[in-house]
Amino acid sequence: QVQLVESGGGLVQAGGSLRLSCAASGRTFSSSAMGWFRQAPGKEREFVPVISMNGGNTLYGDSVKGRFTISRDNAKKTMYLQMNSLKPEDTAVYHCAASWQALPRAPGAFNYWGQGTQVTVSS
Numbered sequence: 001q002v003q004l005v006e007s008g009g010g011l012v013q014a015g016g017s018l019r020l021s022c023a024a025s026g027r028t029f030s031s032s033a034m035g036w037f038r039q040a041p042g043k044e045r046e047f048v049p050v051i052s053m054n055g056g057n058t059l060y061g062d063s064v065k066g067r068f069t070i071s072r073d074n075a076k077k078t079m080y081l082q083m084n085s086l087k088p089e090d091t092a093v094y095h096c097a098a099s100w101q102a103l104p105r106a107p108g109a110f111n112y113w114g115q116g117t118q119v120t121v122s123s
Contacts, residue, residue, distance in 0.1 A: 002026040002098045002112040009094060009117030012086055016121075020081040022096030022114060030054075030074040033099045036081050037107060038092035038119075047105045048094070051079065057103055063089075086121045093118050 008020040022034065035050035049060045049070040058070055067086075072079040079096060094117050097110035104110065 002028055002032065004096050004098060004112055004114035006094060006096050006114045006117040009119045011120045011122065014086060014088055014121055014123050016086050017082070017084045018086065018119060020083065020094055020096075020117060020119075022079040022081075024077045024079070024098065029077040029098070031100075032112075033101060033103055034070075034072055034079045035097050035099065035104070035110060036070065036079075036094055037097060037110075038090075038094045039116075040092040043092075045095075045107050046092070047107070048081070050099075050103055050105060052103050059103055059105060083119070086119075088121045088123045091119060091121050 003025045005023045036048040037045050039045045047061045051058045051070045055072050067084050069082040096114045098112040099110040101109050
């Protein structure tokens with residue numbers, strides 16, 4: 001069992017930065033791929049990035065490539081999302097998720113989800 005808690009969301013102006021964290025409990029964090037998804041009102045859940053178990057591989061959604069960076073610290077059981085050059089269209093609830101698969105992108109491939117943290121980018 002893995003429990004995930006996100007933090008670090010907030011209100012920021014366009015062009016600014018935020019760093020999200022996802023703290024995990026349970027023994028299996030280091031054996032799980034970890035990802036971020038976001039969901040804006042009235043829109044489907046969108047894949048953001050995913051990172052492999054050991055942090056050696058990452059995949060990013062097209063809309064965030066070059067602006068967002070995913071990382072993890074297995075000793076601290078924590079994953080991070082550094083978000084730079086934020087845009088109003090990045091406004092959403094951001095969820096972290098854990099998967100038994102190697103480097104998935106689809107929401108259905110993730111086994112555990114956090115409750116989410118709100119990110120609001122003003123123009």
